Amino acid sequence: MKYVSFDAFRTLHLPDVHYIKPEHMFRQRAEIEAAEWVLFPEYWQVNALVFGLKKRIFPSLSAYLIGHDKVQMTRAFQMVVPGHTPWTLIEPNDPQNAERVWDQMPSPFVAKIPKSSMGQGVFLIENRADWNAYLAKTPVIYAQELLPIDRDLRLVVVGGKLVAGFWRCQGHDGFHNNLSQGGSVDAETPLPQAAIDLVLKVAEELEIDHAGFDVAMVEGYPYLLEFNRLFGNTGLQGLSQQVSAAILEYLEAANDHDDDDDDDPKHPTPPMPIAV
Template sequence: MKCVSFDAFRTLHLPGVRYIKPEHMFRERAVIEAAEWVLFPEYWQVNALVFGLKKRIFPGLSAYLIGHDKVQMTRAFQLVAPDHIPWTLIEPNTPDHARQVWDQMPLPFVAKIPKSSMGQGVFLIENRSDWATYLACTPVIYAQERLPIDRDLRLVVVGGKLVAGFWRCQGHDGFHNNLSQGGTVDADTPLPQVAVDLVLRVSQQLEIDHAGFDVAMVDGYPYLLEFNRLFGNRGLPGLSQQVSAAILDYLQEQTERDDDPIDPTPPLPAAI
């Protein structure tokens, strides 16, 4: 299985993968065309690789398109799992829409910048000053009810299978659960099966083959918050190796399935 990667870190544990710097894509066209898989391209490369060179990429196209920003992601969630999404308002950032959202959303609430990760671009709105600060730095209004939680779940899915999961507990600010923002890991408390089942169903329905899903639990009921196509591997010891092993298994399964020709001629009926 010939693979090229545009992300050396995320394919470090995969055997026989040739790394190419993203900016060298055009120079290395022949190598890319000869590869069976192109791994972890940057977003700006995806259209050229998929539609120009007809390459199979991993993560798949759905993970890139749906995971590109929180607006696209939330709208997809609202279609496939509408009962498992916190109340969310998405509007253009205009004075009229800002006033409408402020009037509708009870305080305190959460506001997010659509293209952000690692807990950056997530605001706790408790007053008009917070709201003005948020509005000044986002192109789109994304406002969401604040759920009564002090932790959430990170569930890592590769190829439709759960690889690992853990709880992320709030950090010192009493708001963010992200590890990069001071959150801590609880790997001992069991993972709620209802959350695992929801994430596996949604990931398969949306064809998200590589993601870290964040799920909030409220009175035993799961709410999808978001997923990260490029998630961190800090949560559990050996997580990077586990993810790499799952990626390798998935790529091999997909390659064998795609390369296995289907016999178009049905078997003859048995003689009577």
């Protein structure tokens, strides 16, 4: 058995995959231990699989840890590509910090709930009423400058390679670009090379092997907004099949690399443990 999957939908087009319901993880431990890779576990499973069973998971551990919420993600971006990260203030949500962030961040600005997706936790803050309504919803203050854009890029990266990309144009509200929030797809306008280079650099440095990166372009300069470890496949026709093919290529290449290392004298077989 090569692969165990905890997400039947995302591994539908992959061969040699045995699907296990996440809640059956402990019941089917033997099948998991026999697999070369464990695919798409849920977040709550990761520690048990990686540290308990020493299993290789896909997406990578980095993708899970960094992609868990926008706070972790933005701090990682600020460390590796600070010049390509929008100005962001992250603070505990208390009255003192709320007032300080309000005074520092020019209006209008963007506020986000750290653990949210599909644009549901992203708010345009134009006045005090907007700010107070946001503060009542979030455990952590996440305020970010509003970039002068009417669209952004979704770039899909798997195993260090760009699989697909498209522009997401603003919906009727004049703010959200997410397709789930009324945004639309522009697959005809060329993808800027500067955005592609930025995303591939960040994916490599942070060891993110499966993600949909969102990039804003301001006068030809790319700003990295966030990435989604579990991104939607509705933006382009055939995207799901393209992603599956890229996943399979990446996993098989990793397996071949491991086989080469086994035959390499620089990577000798570890000695057998001493019986006591």
